[in-house]
Amino acid sequence: MIKLNINRKSYELDVDPETPLLWVLRDVIGLVGTKYGCGVAQCGACVVHLQGQAVRSCVTKVSRAVGQEVVTIEGLSENNDHPLQKAWLELDVSQCGYCQAGQIMSAAVLLKGNKNPTDKDIDSAMEGNICRCGTYLRIHKAIHLAAEIQRKNPK
Amino acid sequence: MEQFKSTTHSRRSFLRSSLLAGGGLMISFTWFAETAAGTSNGTDLPEWIEINGYIKITPDNIIKILNPNPEFGQNVMTSLPMIVAEELDADWQKVVIEMGPHDNVKLGPQFTGGSNSVRMYWKPLREAGATARRMLMEAAAQSWNVPVEEVSTKAAMLYHEKSGKSGTYGSFASKASVIPIPKGVKLKEVKDFKVVRNSQKNVEGLKIVSGKPLFGLDYKHEGMLIAMIEHPPAFGMKLKSFDAAETLKMPGIKDVFRQKLYEDGFEQAGFDTRTYNELLVVVGKTTWEVMNARKKLKANWEPAGDSKETVNFRGQKREVLIPGQLESTDAQLDKMQEYANKPAEQLRRDGDPEAAFKNAAQVIERTYNAPFLAHNCMEPMNFFAHVTDEKALLVGPLQAPGWTEPTLAKVLGLPADKIEIQMTRMGGGFGRRAYGHYLVEAALISKKVKAPVKLVYTREDDMTYGIYRPMYTATYRAALDANKNLVAFHVKGGGIPEHAIHANRFPAGAVENYLAEAWQIPSNITIGAFRAPRSNFNAAAEQSFLDELAEAMGKDPIDFRLELLKKAKENPVGKNNEYDADRYAGVLKLVKEKSGWGNTENNKYSRGVAAYFCHNSYAAHVVDMVMRNGRPYVERVFSAMDCGIVVNPDAATNMVEGAIVDGIGNAFYGKLSHKEGAPEQNNFSRYRMIRHSEAPKKIEVHFVQNDIDPTGLGEPPFPPVFGAVANALYKSTNKRYYNQPFLGAPLQPKSKPENKRSF
Numbered sequence: 001m002i003k004l005n006i007n008r009k010s011y012e013l014d015v016d017p018e019t020p021l022l023w024v025l026r027d028v029i030g031l032v033g034t035k036y037g038c039g040v041a042q043c044g045a046c047v048v049h050l051q052g053q054a055v056r057s058c059v060t061k062v063s064r065a066v067g068q069e070v071v072t073i074e075g076l077s078e079n080n081d082h083p084l085q086k087a088w089l090e091l092d093v094s095q096c097g098y099c100q101a102g103q104i105m106s107a108a109v110l111l112k113g114n115k116n117p118t119d120k121d122i123d124s125a126m127e128g129n130i131c132r133c134g135t136y137l138r139i140h141k142a143i144h145l146a147a148e149i150q151r152k153n154p155k
Numbered sequence: 156m157e158q159f160k161s162t163t164h165s166r167r168s169f170l171r172s173s174l175l176a177g178g179g180l181m182i183s184f185t186w187f188a189e190t191a192a193g194t195s196n197g198t199d200l201p202e203w204i205e206i207n208g209y210i211k212i213t214p215d216n217i218i219k220i221l222n223p224n225p226e227f228g229q230n231v232m233t234s235l236p237m238i239v240a241e242e243l244d245a246d247w248q249k250v251v252i253e254m255g256p257h258d259n260v261k262l263g264p265q266f267t268g269g270s271n272s273v274r275m276y277w278k279p280l281r282e283a284g285a286t287a288r289r290m291l292m293e294a295a296a297q298s299w300n301v302p303v304e305e306v307s308t309k310a311a312m313l314y315h316e317k318s319g320k321s322g323t324y325g326s327f328a329s330k331a332s333v334i335p336i337p338k339g340v341k342l343k344e345v346k347d348f349k350v351v352r353n354s355q356k357n358v359e360g361l362k363i364v365s366g367k368p369l370f371g372l373d374y375k376h377e378g379m380l381i382a383m384i385e386h387p388p389a390f391g392m393k394l395k396s397f398d399a400a401e402t403l404k405m406p407g408i409k410d411v412f413r414q415k416l417y418e419d420g421f422e423q424a425g426f427d428t429r430t431y432n433e434l435l436v437v438v439g440k441t442t443w444e445v446m447n448a449r450k451k452l453k454a455n456w457e458p459a460g461d462s463k464e465t466v467n468f469r470g471q472k473r474e475v476l477i478p479g480q481l482e483s484t485d486a487q488l489d490k491m492q493e494y495a496n497k498p499a500e501q502l503r504r505d506g507d508p509e510a511a512f513k514n515a516a517q518v519i520e521r522t523y524n525a526p527f528l529a530h531n532c533m534e535p536m537n538f539f540a541h542v543t544d545e546k547a548l549l550v551g552p553l554q555a556p557g558w559t560e561p562t563l564a565k566v567l568g569l570p571a572d573k574i575e576i577q578m579t580r581m582g583g584g585f586g587r588r589a590y591g592h593y594l595v596e597a598a599l600i601s602k603k604v605k606a607p608v609k610l611v612y613t614r615e616d617d618m619t620y621g622i623y624r625p626m627y628t629a630t631y632r633a634a635l636d637a638n639k640n641l642v643a644f645h646v647k648g649g650g651i652p653e654h655a656i657h658a659n660r661f662p663a664g665a666v667e668n669y670l671a672e673a674w675q676i677p678s679n680i681t682i683g684a685f686r687a688p689r690s691n692f693n694a695a696a697e698q699s700f701l702d703e704l705a706e707a708m709g710k711d712p713i714d715f716r717l718e719l720l721k722k723a724k725e726n727p728v729g730k731n732n733e734y735d736a737d738r739y740a741g742v743l744k745l746v747k748e749k750s751g752w753g754n755t756e757n758n759k760y761s762r763g764v765a766a767y768f769c770h771n772s773y774a775a776h777v778v779d780m781v782m783r784n785g786r787p788y789v790e791r792v793f794s795a796m797d798c799g800i801v802v803n804p805d806a807a808t809n810m811v812e813g814a815i816v817d818g819i820g821n822a823f824y825g826k827l828s829h830k831e832g833a834p835e836q837n838n839f840s841r842y843r844m845i846r847h848s849e850a851p852k853k854i855e856v857h858f859v860q861n862d863i864d865p866t867g868l869g870e871p872p873f874p875p876v877f878g879a880v881a882n883a884l885y886k887s888t889n890k891r892y893y894n895q896p897f898l899g900a901p902l903q904p905k906s907k908p909e910n911k912r913s914f
Binding site for chain 2: 016019020023026027028030031032033034035036037038039040042043045072073074080084085088089092093094095096097098099100101104119122123124126127129130131132133134135136137138139140
């Protein structure tokens with residue numbers, strides 16, 4: 001049995017400890033907001049937070065998540081009101097939308113440690129997240145906007 | 156699976172879960188309390204009254220609009236219902252939007268591709284909205300006993316001003332639904348639009364940013380198994396034998412078997428393209444278990460040899476020979492060069508091009524090459540199928556349900572009305588999901604294992620079993636007289652296995668002596684539509700060539716194009732010129748103005764310009780390039796588009812921005828190469844995609860304002876990016892870029908040493 005804490009909820013699962021966290025989330029628990037894109041940590045569609053750090057769940061064994069706090073896009077905020085989610089909606093960032101959960105999860109870690117990121121900070125934090133539709137410009141603006149929302153309403 | 160198409164609403168699946176156009180989810184209604192497994196609590200079902208295929212209304216005035224067309228990021232879930240809401244006079248913020256079922260009778264052609272969604276639905280959806288509004292007005296007029304002309308509408312309400320009577324659409328919906336459908340109902344004046352032409356937010360935006368199940372890979376069904384396919388490692392190979400003993404010992408594995416797709420002599424329709432007719436299938440409980448177990452398969456492959464296929468494309472039946480050789484990119488380039496020197500098929504001829512070239516003072520000749528491209532949709536190919544002896548349910552991402560259904564019916568031996576296809580949101584499409592072979596694969600696997608199954612391609616499967624953008628080449632020649640006037644133009648293009656030449660497009664019509672020729676080389680590498688097919692190569696080659704011509708003639712590249720367009724308008728050469736010279740010139744003039752073309756303050760940028768016409772729309776871009784850490788970087792882009800009426804301006808802007816980023820990415824890096832038939836790239840570690848830092852930080856999109864019915868937008872802004880980037884690279888590096896991809900490892904034809912360069 002593997003004990004996990006995902007989005008502040010406890011789970012006890014009978015899974016192979018070698019299974020990537022991504023597939024436990026998607027196939028076993030049913031949290032499908034975290035996406036499969038490449039399986040080799042190249043595209044960022046599967047980014048989740050492990051103890052507040054962005055990890056690629058497609059190459060993170062579920063055993064590594066034991067005793068750690070896992071947050072997925074479904075648990076990023078209580079009411080879908082994370083500054084990034086607000087900014088994403090305000091700027092209508094998405095096209096197909098498939099990569100956006102991963103984009104937001106990567107950006108959330110950046111904003112946690114950096115209240116006022118520069119263009120360069122955003123560039124380097126987001127380099128691992130591919131958007132095939134090419135919404136990078138809006139993602140970039142939305143991160144700036146989210147930082148602004150966050151500065152105005154510090155938690 | 157109790158209900159089939161044309162049933163008004165099934166609440167089994169999350170696909171149909173509804174959302175308010177205003178952004179909220181209608182989760183407060185118990186009847187939307189659905190689970191992903193597809194069970195409904197069945198209480199408090201709303202009474203939907205169907206006014207027509209697109210519009211349903213409840214007595215308490217909830218209005219639902221069905222989006223007919225598959226959504227792959229072009230935002231039709233929002234833009235198409237907007238058109239209905241406009242004519243219906245509904246309150247957009249309160250409308251419920253749902254993805255429609257596959258039902259060509261009620262919901263039209265349901266095809267996403269060719270930048271056609273808005274174009275083909277513009278009139279039918281306006282008519283659907285206007286006709287429904289008229290029926291509601293007539294119902295109210297009858298009840299109130301007043302002339303229908305005196306009834307007015309606003310925000311889903313009906314009014315009779317004189318008597319002060321009013322009522323909701325919902326209160327008259329039942330009565331309206333049985334009124335004979337009126338013909339020729341007057342549509343709104345464009346100037347009166349309130350919803351259309353105003354930016355409306357993506358109705359699925361909230362679901363996307365909160366990780367709700369939306370995509371095919373997210374779909375779940377009770378008892379669903381996971382299937383994966385093992386396909387041959389190289390084009391031109393086939394399965395010989397396999398040993399699955401080790402695989403079958405792995406946890407969760409149910410079955411391993413060979414699966415044939417089409418029977419011998421199967422008549423393929425135009426979009427039945429598939430590469431491998433026999434696949435090795437692994438079925439198991441979970442994705443990871445199947446992925447793991449696949450690694451234990453022992454498969455033996457052998458050369459497939461030449462084969463024949465029968466293709467029936469729009470009534471034209473022909474036998475196609477699929478050569479069996481194992482192809483390599485270098486050999487393909489050599490072969491293209493060989494074909495380029497042979498006589499080719501003449502596509503168009505104006506004047507006397509041979510004489511003009513013979514008598515020319517100067518001839519400029521350049522050859523351009525571009526590789527195969529993989530679509531690389533972020534959501535790999537996948538589909539759910541549950542096939543029984545009586546019927547089939549298929550759920551997932553696809554662009555053309557109406558093309559795939561007849562194929563499924565043939566392959567499964569079921570009547571079309573026993574096949575239900577539900578369309579999920581697609582994690583990208585770009586043309587790839589117009590080819591429904593993966594539905595056929597999923598359906599046959601489900602039939603074999605007698606269980607609901609989801610077929611999942613890994614990224615590697617997706618990239619190495621593609622329906623790719625073809626490999627292209629084209630040689631352009633221009634003849635100048637002693638005064639440096641352009642007197643003849645010649646393009647000879649080819650490709651593997653298709654050429655890209657659009658013979659009747661600009662500059663055809665603008666040059667007195669013109670010749671277009673083409674040839675193609677058969678191949679076993681499967682190809683198909685890729686965002687702006689053919690145009691995506693032409694606009695790179697032709698627009699680079701025009702830039703080089705302008706330079707040789709000592710002319711400004713925009714002015715040179717405008718001169719040619721003036722000639723095409725005032726004194727057009729030949730027949731069947733596809734483009735409207737005024738609209739073409741219009742985008743060039745607009746981008747010239749908006750980009751400050753010629754202003755010295757822009758001298759710090761290496762500027763490249765290009766324009767193109769396709770899918771009935773016009774696009775012109777100016778890209779501003781700088782060198783950053785020794786690498787070229789497109790810092791900003793100015794874009795001018797003419798696609799007629801813009802339904803949803805901000806979303807349209809987003810689409811153009813995306814097309815520009817997509818264009819830069821593919822121009823710089825896009826390449827799928829082969830060695831002995833095997834693709835050399837199988838994941839994003841080897842297939843270079845444009846990344847966040849490489850996207851421009853500013854893209855200014857300007858739309859020509861007119862009242863022309865909408866034309867395409869998904870594709871038109873994409874092709875000219877390649878040309879504009881090539882022209883900016885020249886300004887930046889003083890070298891011309893003839894071979895794609897421009898950075899990284901471009902194609903290197905041996906016979907064109909002058910085309911070689913390194914960065």
